[in-house]
Amino acid sequence: MKKWQDNKGWLFILPVFIIVAFSAIIPLMTVVNYSIQDIFGPGQRIFVGTEWFKETLTDPRLHEALWRQLLFSGLVLLIEMPLGIAIALTMPTKKGLGSSVCLVLIALPLLIPWNVIGTIWIIFTRPDIGLMGAFINNMGITFDHTASGLHAWITLMLMEVWHWTPLVILLAYAGLRSIPEAYYQAARIDGASAWAIFKYIQLPKMRGVLTIALLLRFMDSFLIYAEPFVLTGGGPGNATTFLSIYLVKIAVGQFDLGPAGAFSLIYFLIVLLFCYLFYQVLLNVGKGESS
Amino acid sequence: MKKRYIILTAYLVLIMLPIYWMLNMSLRTNADIMARLVFIPTEITFDNYITIFTDSAWYSGYINSIIYVVLNTIICLVTALPAAYAFSRYSFIGDKHVFFWLLTNRMAPAAVFLLPFFQLYSTFNLIDTHIAVALAHCLFNLPLTVWILEGFISGVPREIDETAFIDGYKFPRFFFFVFIPLIRSGIGVAAFFCFMFSWVELLFARTLTTTAAKPIAATMTRTVSSSGLDWGLLAAAGFLTIVPGALVIWFVRNYLAKGFALGRV
Structure with missing residues (x-):
């Protein structure tokens, strides 16, 4: 669609620009300030240049947290995207009470405050009072996410899949609903199998919403903080210390503002880089298919 | 057609379980929660909700x-x-x-x-x-x-x-x-x-x-x-x-x- 060439567009976006700039640019500049100074107290600060960046980039604990984070986000995407699409395919297609109730039930986990999510899973997985914890322990397996790193990971992944797969389902379902009935009729006449329908009609039609789902899921899983903080507090040991948890540990726990600032900027850049890459790849995949 | 609804129902039940478990616990006293594990609470109490609303x-x-x-x-x-x-x-x-x-x-x-x-x-x-x-x-x-x-x-x-x-x-x-x-x-x-x-x-x-x-x-x-x-x-x-x-x-x-x-x- 051709757009009107008109700089009065700026007037329309000015309120948004001011509000976001207030909350984004001023704090970002403060972080930049931290990252290049050594702060001892109010009014006592020395310019240190890129020292904090060097220190942060060579910090082995940061590297570990980064790998952990990448593994976590990768697993999240690998499990949630196929599962979300699969469940969306099983949803009723007709409008009515059935699909309404399904939608509301599926979306429920999305609307629970993040630390309450952690609380729910603490309750659910405790060996003494939790349904899942008691069930697994009754089968003769000692399951305790506060003692074993592997168990903490399993619990976290279950929680994450439980919490966020609904978003993928909702988006995929929306994509499916936008496919005209005529497409299916044509496929039926051609005698296409369910797999062929999925591959040649449903998947391409869902590409747009799935891109949104992938980007949102990547961002939010990469920035995860509240749920593992409540559930495991980053432990046992450092087994579930993801980037955000490590950052808050440095910034608030140890009050090392300089390294925390440098860490923040690097963290932000990593997220930006990944999102840009994903976006470009998905854009190009789309071009290849439509031509 | 039947199979897909079984999968959907199973998924819905699984995602409702943690929420149900929280609801279950909210309707029991603390002593009852620590004492035993019951799927359907028998002694229902609304004390917890009354505390929150008052x-x-x-x-x-x-x-x-x-x-x-x-x-x-x-x-x-x-x-x-x-x-x-x-x-x-x-x-x-x-x-x-x-x-x-x-x-x-x-x-x-x-x-x-x-x-x-x-x-x-x-x-x-x-x-x-x-x-x-x-x-x-x-x-x-x-x-x-x-x-x-x-x-x-x-x-x-x-x-x-x-x-x-x-x-x-x-x-x-x-x-x-x-x-x-x-x-x-x-x-x-x-x-x-x-x-x-x-x-x-x-x-x-x-x-x-x-x-x-x-x-x-x-x-x-x-x-x-x-x-x-x-x-x-x-x-x-x-x-x-x-x-x-x-x-x-x-x-x-x-x-x-x-x-x-x-x-x-």
Whole structure:
């Protein structure tokens, strides 16, 4: 669609620009300030240049947290995207009470405050009072996410899949609903199998919403903080210390503002880089298919 | 046909289990919870809920949360509507860059901004006010709102605008009486997302408030640590946090499916 060439567009976006700039640019500049100074107290600060960046980039604990984070986000995407699409395919297609109730039930986990999510899973997985914890322990397996790193990971992944797969389902379902009935009729006449329908009609039609789902899921899983903080507090040991948890540990726990600032900027850049890459790849995949 | 509904039902049951378990515990006394594991509670008590509804330290948390969430949703919709219209209809200097910059804020780790936010809002004397949390949540909600609305607005043909202007509509009248009704499902979806992300966020809400505007989520964490672990009360408080969201999604359920499909990448 051709757009009107008109700089009065700026007037329309000015309120948004001011509000976001207030909350984004001023704090970002403060972080930049931290990252290049050594702060001892109010009014006592020395310019240190890129020292904090060097220190942060060579910090082995940061590297570990980064790998952990990448593994976590990768697993999240690998499990949630196929599962979300699969469940969306099983949803009723007709409008009515059935699909309404399904939608509301599926979306429920999305609307629970993040630390309450952690609380729910603490309750659910405790060996003494939790349904899942008691069930697994009754089968003769000692399951305790506060003692074993592997168990903490399993619990976290279950929680994450439980919490966020609904978003993928909702988006995929929306994509499916936008496919005209005529497409299916044509496929039926051609005698296409369910797999062929999925591959040649449903998947391409869902590409747009799935891109949104992938980007949102990547961002939010990469920035995860509240749920593992409540559930495991980053432990046992450092087994579930993801980037955000490590950052808050440095910034608030140890009050090392300089390294925390440098860490923040690097963290932000990593997220930006990944999102840009994903976006470009998905854009190009789309071009290849439509031509 | 039958098989798919079995899978769907199994999934629904599995995702409901943790929530059901919390509901189950919220209806029992603490002694009962610690003593035995029952799937269907036999001695149901509403004491936990009564405690929450009569103790202002508890119920004010819900009121605070709802106030800042509603404020945030209103701010986002009012400012994002014209902005989304501009991004969709006009091309102006730097439009693409501004749009991308807005989206990058959706990707900023909240943990990065905690300390600067505290300093910034202290400077403006906004700490412990509802508007502070509402403004802070705009950081990630506004870009998302603009993004969603822009998709919906681009789905409306520009000829409608042109016809209205030829018919003699002035811009404000056109915008409020012709255009907004056309994209009301988009507004519903955007409002739902604002509500959702503001309601579930904890980090900013906890950092920017102390007592007067403390959200329910923060009330829960603090009560847990101070009074030992009252599981029944905790479960009841947790269960009540689900209710507003469930209501909201019931109202926008018909828009949701249609809404996402129009949103652009």
